Amino acid sequence: MPAVRLGLRMRLALACAFLSASISILGVLMSMLVVDNSIEAALQFAPGQIIQITIPGHIEGQAEGTAVVNAVRKNAAETLLLRGLLISAFSALLGGGAGYIIAARALGPVAEVTAAARRIAAGAMLKERIALPGAHDELRDLADTFDAMLERLDRSFDAQRRFVANASHELRTPLSIMRTEVEVTLADPDASVPDLREMGAVVLDATERANNLVEALLVLAKVESQIDQGLDKVSEYDLADAVPLAVSAMASKAQAHDLTIEELTKPALLLGDPRLLEQLVANLVQNAVNHNIDGGMIWIELTTDSAMAVLTISNTGQVLDPDITEELFAPFRRAADRTRSEGTGLGLSIVNAIVMAHRGRVVARARAEGGLDVIVRIPLASAGELESD
Structure with missing residues (x-):
């Protein structure tokens, strides 16, 4: 037979009843002790002394003094004990009832939190909030913390839904291109070998684009998991050392657009994942090349202060709205006037995740004359250690 588990209200009520009864019984025992001592001190007779006693409604008589005192003490103790037990029982009932009422009122917010959690678990929207009124006590703090958790979950799920929708849209584009090319070519009975080769080239390019997008999504998911769990390798x-690697990888494309890259770097020893740090710099250089103008400039500067490495990559380009620069770190978010279609739309999102995984910060600022400044700050190796799984 399973054990019966009482609810918290009932347990608190029983605790209050027990406490009230205990205090009452303790008071009775102390009263008995005081009365007994008072009687013993007030009525003192010599051993064997006979005294005259008068009991209302009875015949007067004589008795030994000590026997009379003992009888009085016994009668007082029995009377106090009986009435004390009755008072203790009443105190237990009163304390238990009061404890149950107080517990019910005090635990009301907990019940609201539980009900909200059950509604959400049953499929209710995360938009629901408890919004508990009243004084800022511990239970109000609990409800506010629960509301804050729901807010974070709501934002997280909204971001996830937007991410899935955007990823589906981005993947649909190359798939639509491949399908269209294949359908058009198959529908043409006179398609020649050059037509087939052209179709194959378009399909190959779309396949490469879809593959790059999937790889970028996997990288982003892996890096984001390391923000809270810690870096896999440290x-x-x-x-x-990552700057010349990134510049070399984009050299041919930069040359094709007549871009000039200026580097000003100094050693900046970090504690982190070398592969991710190299990808961080590569993504920023690639972004500066892809979203530039013909004959433009790229400036790469790496400095240090007392505790941080500061990487600044600036590029010329079209004039951007300063209000949307921070949105560029969101997945698939591109500035409206960035017309080139290179990239997956995840480059700066991956940069942001890598920086956060290394306990750093990254900001973007629109240049008044056109282009973008991206500033990355990551703690130096001497400033502390990062956790690794």
Whole structure:
């Protein structure tokens, strides 16, 4: 037979009843002790002394003094004990009832939190909030913390839904291109070998685009998981070593658009994942090249202060709205006037995740003359250690 588990209200009520009864019984025992001592001190007779006693409604008589005192003490103790037990029982009932009422009122917010959690678990929207009124006590703090948790979950699920929708849209584009090319070519009975080769080239390009998008999504998901769980690999790495690698990877494209890249770096020893740090710099350089103008400039500067490495990558380009620069770190978010279609739309999102995983900060600022400044600040190796799984 399973054990019966009482609810918290009933347990608090029983605790209050027990406490009230205990205090009452303690008071009775102390009263008995005081009365007994008072009687013993007030009525003192010599051993064997005979005294005259008068009991209302009875015949007067004589008795030994000590026997009379003992009888009085016994009668007082029995009377106090009987009445004390009755008072204790009444106190237990009163204390238990009061405890149950107080517990019911005090635990009301907990019941509201539980009900809200059950509604959400049953499929209710995360938009619901408890919004508990009243004084700022511990239960109000509990309800506010629960509301804050719901707010974070709501934002997280909204971001996830937007991410899935955007990813589906981005993947639909290359798939639509491939399907259209294949359908058009198959519908043409006179399609020649050059037509087939052209169709194959378009399909190959769309396939490459879809593959790059999927790989970028996997990288973003993996890096974001390390923000809270810690980096998978941690070692010392000089961020300055990543700059020439990134510039070399984009050299041919920069040359094709007549871009000039200026580098000003100094050693910046970090504690982190070398592969992710290299990708951080590569993504920023690639972004500066892709969203530039022909004959434009790219400036790469790496400095340090007392505790941080500061990487600044600036590029010329079209004039951007300063109000939307921070949105560029969201997945698939591009500035409206960035006309080139290179990239997956996840480059700066991956940059932001890598920086956060290394306990750093990244900001973007629109340049008044056109283009973008991206400033990354990551703690130096001497400033502390990062956790690794």
